[in-house]
Structures are given as C-alpha cells and as structure tokens.
Amino acid sequence: MASCTQIEKLLQAYIDGETGSAERVMVDQHVRDCRACHALLGKHQRVAALAFEAMAPYKLGRSLRGPVMENLPEMDRRTVDLAGVNWRAKHPVFWSSQLARLMPVAVMIILALAVVVLQEKWPHPTSTAAVVGVVSHASGSALQYDEDAQARGPARVGAFVSAGCYFETPAGATLMASLMGPSYMKMNEGTRLRVESERRVKVEEGEAWFNVGCDGRLFRVATPNGNITVFGTSFAVKVLPEQTIVTVQSGQVKVENETSVFRVLKAGQQARSRAGEPVSVPVAYAGNDLAWIDGIHAEARAEHLFYDSLMPRRAKTAELSAKELYWVDTSQGGRSWVVGAVRLTWDAESAEQQLISGYTVYVYDEKGNPLQKDYIPASVFAQKDTTSYEIRIKEKPLGGVGNLMVELAPDSPASKLSFRVTASGS
Amino acid sequence: MRADDEHLVGRCLQGDTDAYGLLVERYQGAVYATAHYYVGRYGSAEDVAQEALMEAYRSLPKLRDATRFGPWLKEVTCRTAANWLRRHGRRINSETPLPFRKRATIEDFREGPATRTERAETYERVQLAIDSLPERYRLPVMLRFLQELSYEEISAFTGDPVDEVRGLLQRAGRQLRELLADMNGESEGETTWHRVRK
Numbered sequence: 001m002a003s004c005t006q007i008e009k010l011l012q013a014y015i016d017g018e019t020g021s022a023e024r025v026m027v028d029q030h031v032r033d034c035r036a037c038h039a040l041l042g043k044h045q046r047v048a049a050l051a052f053e054a055m056a057p058y059k060l061g062r063s064l065r066g067p068v069m070e071n072l073p074e075m076d077r078r079t080v081d082l083a084g085v086n087w088r089a090k091h092p093v094f095w096s097s098q099l100a101r102l103m104p105v106a107v108m109i110i111l112a113l114a115v116v117v118l119q120e121k122w123p124h125p126t127s128t129a130a131v132v133g134v135v136s137h138a139s140g141s142a143l144q145y146d147e148d149a150q151a152r153g154p155a156r157v158g159a160f161v162s163a164g165c166y167f168e169t170p171a172g173a174t175l176m177a178s179l180m181g182p183s184y185m186k187m188n189e190g191t192r193l194r195v196e197s198e199r200r201v202k203v204e205e206g207e208a209w210f211n212v213g214c215d216g217r218l219f220r221v222a223t224p225n226g227n228i229t230v231f232g233t234s235f236a237v238k239v240l241p242e243q244t245i246v247t248v249q250s251g252q253v254k255v256e257n258e259t260s261v262f263r264v265l266k267a268g269q270q271a272r273s274r275a276g277e278p279v280s281v282p283v284a285y286a287g288n289d290l291a292w293i294d295g296i297h298a299e300a301r302a303e304h305l306f307y308d309s310l311m312p313r314r315a316k317t318a319e320l321s322a323k324e325l326y327w328v329d330t331s332q333g334g335r336s337w338v339v340g341a342v343r344l345t346w347d348a349e350s351a352e353q354q355l356i357s358g359y360t361v362y363v364y365d366e367k368g369n370p371l372q373k374d375y376i377p378a379s380v381f382a383q384k385d386t387t388s389y390e391i392r393i394k395e396k397p398l399g400g401v402g403n404l405m406v407e408l409a410p411d412s413p414a415s416k417l418s419f420r421v422t423a424s425g426s
Numbered sequence: 427m428r429a430d431d432e433h434l435v436g437r438c439l440q441g442d443t444d445a446y447g448l449l450v451e452r453y454q455g456a457v458y459a460t461a462h463y464y465v466g467r468y469g470s471a472e473d474v475a476q477e478a479l480m481e482a483y484r485s486l487p488k489l490r491d492a493t494r495f496g497p498w499l500k501e502v503t504c505r506t507a508a509n510w511l512r513r514h515g516r517r518i519n520s521e522t523p524l525p526f527r528k529r530a531t532i533e534d535f536r537e538g539p540a541t542r543t544e545r546a547e548t549y550e551r552v553q554l555a556i557d558s559l560p561e562r563y564r565l566p567v568m569l570r571f572l573q574e575l576s577y578e579e580i581s582a583f584t585g586d587p588v589d590e591v592r593g594l595l596q597r598a599g600r601q602l603r604e605l606l607a608d609m610n611g612e613s614e615g616e617t618t619w620h621r622v623r624k
Contacts, residue, residue, distance in 0.1 A: 008600075009596060010596075011596070011599065011600075012592075012595050012596040012598075012599035012600075013577075013592055013595075013596065015599075016570070016577070016595070018576070018577045018592060043603060043607060044599065044603050047599075047602055047603045047606045047607065048571075048599065048602075050548065050552065050606060051552050051556075051571045051602065051606070052571055052574070053548070054545075054548045054549040054551075054552040054553075055549070055552065055571045055572045057545070057549070058462060058466060058471075058549075058572060059572060059573060059574075060454065060455055060458040060459075060472070060475075060573065063451065063454065064450060064454040064457075064458070064472070064475060064476055064479060065447050065450045065451050065454065067476055068450050068454075068476055068479045068480055068483075069443065069446070069447050069450070071476075071480060072443060072446070072480065072483055073480055073483065073484045074484065075438075075439075075483065075484060075486055075487060076484045076485055076487065076488075077487050
C-alpha cells in the first residue's frame with residue numbers, strides 16, 4: 001500500500017483528473033482506509049473549489065476569435081530581431097547605462113589619441129625609414145645613428161640599415177653591411193659614411209670597400225673630393241682630407257668631380273681625385289693597401305636574415321639599365337669632317353608626358369677613352385619649345401677618327417626618354 | 427498537438443487567416459489568463475488578450491520555431507501586457523488598484539450588495555494567496571484555476587514538460603491549501619489544532 005506522503009503528492013493531479021488510472025485506483029483505495037488522508041483530500045478539494053469559484057466570474061466569457069479576426073492587422077513580413085526587442089523590453093535603458101555603453105568607444109578613442117600623441121612626441125625610430133640592408137659584421141665600438149644622431153648606439157650584427165643612417169668606425173673598429181642589390185660594404189677603422197639609399201653612399205672620411213651587384217642600375221659613392229659611379233664591380237675608396245683615392249679590384253669604375261674631365265678605371269688601377277682638379281690619370285696599382293678587406297667577414301646569421309627577410313622584398317625583376325649608349329658616326333657620306341659638338345634630340349611629346357630627370361652625358365672616343373662630361377638639367381626638358389641640346393667638345397675636336405660613343409645616365413631610373421644623337425661640326 | 431500548431435502556423439504564413447482563427451481558439455484561454463495575471467486588477471485583461479493575439483499575428487514571420495508557437499505566444503502576451511502597463515502607468519498609479527474591479531452583470535444585481543461584497547472578498551483572498559506563491563507557480567496556477575486548462579494545454583503554452591507542470595501545480599496546490607484552509611468554514615478541527623501545537 002502506498003504511503004501517505006506518496007498519496008499527498010498525487011492529490012492535486014487527482015482532483016484535476018490528471019492521474020493515470022492506476023494512480024487513481026491507488027488514491028481511491030488509500031483514502032478509503034486512511035482517515036488522515038481522507039481529511040486532507042477533503043480539505044484540498046474544498047480549497048480548490050474555493051479557488052475555482054472565486055475565479056469563475058473572471059473567466060473568459062466569450063470567444064476572442066471574432067474580435068481578433070475582425071481587426072486582424074497586416075502581417076509584418078520584415079524580419080526584426082525579436083530577441084533584441086525582448087531584451088530591450090526587459091532592460092530599459094537609463095541615461096547612466098547609456099553613458100556606460102559608450103565607455104568602450106571612449107576608451108578606444110582615448111587610446112587612439114594616446115597613440116597619436118606618442119607617435120608625435122616620440123623620437124622617430126630608424127625602423128620607420130625604408131630598410132635597405134642589414135649589418136652583417138661589427139667589431140670594436142662601431143656606431144650606428146640616424147640623421148639627428150639621437151638613436152646613437154653601437155652597431156649590432158643583424159640590425160637593419162635604414163636609408164639616411166650613419167655608420168662610424170673609430171680606431172680599432174670595423175663594420176660590414178649588406179645592402180639590397182645585393183651589394184656589400186666594408187668599413188675600415190676611422191671611417192664615417194652615410195647610407196643614403198641602397199645604391200647611394202656618401203663616404204665622409206676614412207676608407208671603405210664596395211662590392212656592387214650587377215642588377216642593371218648604377219651605384220654611386222659620393223666623397224668630398226669627387227664622385228664614383230659604378231655598374232657591378234668591386235673597388236675601394238679612401239677619403240683623405242684633400243683627396244680621394246679609388247682603387248679598383250674588378251670591373252669598371254667611373255670617377256668624376258666638378259671639372260669636366262672624368263676617368264674610367266679598370267681592374268687593378270688606381271686614380272686620385274682632388275677638389276678643383278681633373279681626376280688623375282689611372283695608374284696600375286700593385287700595393288698592399290687593401291689587405292684590411294680580407295679580415296672582415298659577414299656573420300652567417302646576419303646573412304640569413306638578409307637573404308630570408310630583406311631580399312624577397314625587392315622587386316623580382318631587376319630594372320633594365322636606365323643608362324643608354326649611343327654610337328655616333330662621324331664619317332657620314334664618306335667625307336670625314338671635324339666634330340665640334342654632339343647634338344641630342346628628343347621627342348617633345350614624350351618629354352611632356354612624363355617627368356624627366358636631369359641627365360649626365362659622357363662622351364668617349366671609339367676606343368672607350370673619355371673625352372667630355374656634361375649635365376643636362378631637368379629644366380631643359382621642361383621647356384616646351386626645346387627639343388635638342390648641344391654638347392660642345394672642348395677637349396680636342398676630332399677629325400674623321402671614326403665613331404663617338406655617347407653614354408646617357410639619368411638621375412632617376414624612372415626617366416625613359418629616347419634620344420637621337422648626331423654629330424655636328426664646329 | 428504541437429505538430430498541428432506547426433501546420434497551422436505554416437498555413438497562416440501562406441495567408442490563410444482561418445488557420446489563425448483556429449490558433450486563436452486554441453490559445454485564447456491561456457492568453458487571457460496570462461493577461462489577467464498582469465492587468466486583471468485594472469479590468470483590461472480582455473483588451474490586452476486581444477491586443478496580444480493581434481500582435482502575435484502581425485509578427486508571426488518572426489517566429490523562428492513553429493513547433494514552439496505556444497511559448498512564443500506567451501512571450502508576446504507578456505510583452506504586450508508589460509507595454510500596456512507602461513503606457514497606462516501614470517493613470518493606474520493614481521487609481522486605487524482594485525482586485526475586484528470587473529464588469530457588473532445581471533447576476534450581481536440579483537445577488538444584491540451583501541453577497542457581492544462577500545464574493546469580492548473571497549476573490550481578494552484567493553488572489554492574495556496566489557500572489558504570495560513563488561513566482562514560477564503563479565502563471566500555471568492562473569491557467570489552471572481561471573481557465574481550467576488541462577496540464578497538457580498548460581504545458582503547450584508555457585513550454586514546460588507536462589510532468590513539470592504537474593509538479594508545479596502539486597506544490598502550488600499544497601501551499602494554497604495551507605494558506606486558504608481557514609476559509610470557507612474550515613476553521614475547526616485539525617488545522618486549528620496544528621496551529622496551537624505550533
């Protein structure tokens with residue numbers, strides 16, 4: 001027989017007629033035998049009846065179908081997020097919580113402002129400038145610093161070289177860096193130089209060696225006493241207070257200064273350039289001044305860094321030579337005549353369409369001996385009615401030797417202008 | 427029954443208003459009881475129930491799971507009632523909330539003022555007892571005692587399983603029994619004795 005507790009738990013369902021038939025029989029049996037449960041059931045029934053009776057007048061007296069169907073609105077077929085509507089209904093928004101909701105936005109704005117202010121106030125790190133290479137060897141107290149000399153610190157192997165940074169090797173210090181190209185640069189002790197870009201270095205004092213990769217572009221080294229322009233060679237530059245000594249190991253190097261005379265040096269030759277004087281005649285050199293170069297080697301980890309992370313950033317296809325070579329036939333019509341000048345003519349239309357930089361013009365004889373150097377400033381190309389430029393050959397006017405070679409090197413490799421080069425009489 | 431709900435909801439969405447009529451008939455008791463639970467004391471249960479049923483039709487496309495039409499309708503009803511209370515907040519705050527406010531009928535008139543007052547008092551006691559129940563018992567109790575819905579109908583509307591509805595009502599019934607035992611000539615005998623012993 002079921003216990004009184006069990007029966008008590010079934011009373012409501014029993015009254016509501018929601019028990020199964022087995023439960024109903026069980027309750028029936030129990031209340032017949034148990035007086036306490038019988039009384040309890042009676043009480044429960046009376047209370048339920050009371051509740052039903054009290055509620056009865058409020059029971060829905062008529063069907064709502066009619067009124068609802070008469071006033072049925074249009075179905076709203078726009079899909080609106082019901083959950084969101086519910087949530088907003090349950091969580092009314094107060095002005096304080098609305099303000100609190102703006103907090104994340106405010107925090108973001110404050111952080112962004114802080115970042116901007118810090119960016120403005122903070123000394124610009126060298127890394128923001130374009131990275132052009134990696135320091136691959138450093139010994140002694142070699143220094144690396146930027147334009148303002150603010151981030152002055154020891155040069156570390158693996159540090160990035162950015163355009164515009166300075167290197168300095170005091171006594172006993174040496175340094176080697178790889179520049180994109182790839183080109184390699186070694187600095188002897190007592191040297192100061194500035195890396196202006198991956199293909200432009202300014203040696204201010206001391207001694208430096210360069211091995212320039214041949215990728216079709218010019219590499220320029222500037223010194224106080226003259227400039228060196230190369231095209232895939234290795235050479236050393238020694239800058240003394242009054243002169244610059246250039247020694248070539250391999251390839252060809254062109255040395256020039258403000259005078260119109262320039263020299264082309266071949267492997268094993270040496271030349272000197274003084275301010276205000278033409279570059280000296282190249283002489284064969286067999287001295288031992290370059291022994292220091294062999295003592296400096298790149299460290300493997302810096303080389304890895306250079307080849308893995310820096311070189312891939314370079315454009316895949318090397319630019320074609322911006323330098324152009326023209327042959328000028330001076331024996332036109334079978335009659336030899338004295339060449340007094342070289343005339344360059346270009347197409348005015350194509351000069352108008354692009355921004356043309358200044359051109360440096362080198363004139364050689366047919367054996368490759370340098371004759372004359374000149375510079376055509378960019379302003380000449382900007383003039384609309386000018387489509388030609390004449391270079392007078394002052395050195396020694398040639399008569400019927402054969403051909404002249406004219407080399408044109410633009411300041412910017414982006415300049416692509418085609419010329420017609422003719423010789424004219426004096 | 428719920429599968430049938432799904433079918434009817436599908437027909438409604440296709441534009442069959444008769445199908446919605448069937449749903450209204452099926453759920454009007456539950457909706458009305460819920461409305462009564464919230465706004466019954468202001469005499470607006472029927473209006474709110476109608477409003478809720480119309481609102482449910484209007485926003486029927488937002489119903490995600492057609493098998494749960496009942497619980498969704500409950501949500502809509504609760505929201506409609508809450509909106510009504512907010513809308514009329516100013517007016518009802520200045521009025522005395524009368525639990526026995528209702529439309530007078532011809533029976534009321536026949537019974538005379540004495541019986542009417544007595545009846546209103548009974549209703550007030552029962553309503554108070556229901557209001558003192560734990561919150562989750564109240565709505566099932568209203569559905570059961572006001573509209574006399576079966577456990578299955580209650581379950582279809584609240585979304586709780588039938589067994590849970592049964593348990594809820596059992597516990598609510600026990601509490602009501604204890605709260606209302608001394609009414610209706612129940613003051614003699616065991617109950618009184620229990621109280622003395624306590």
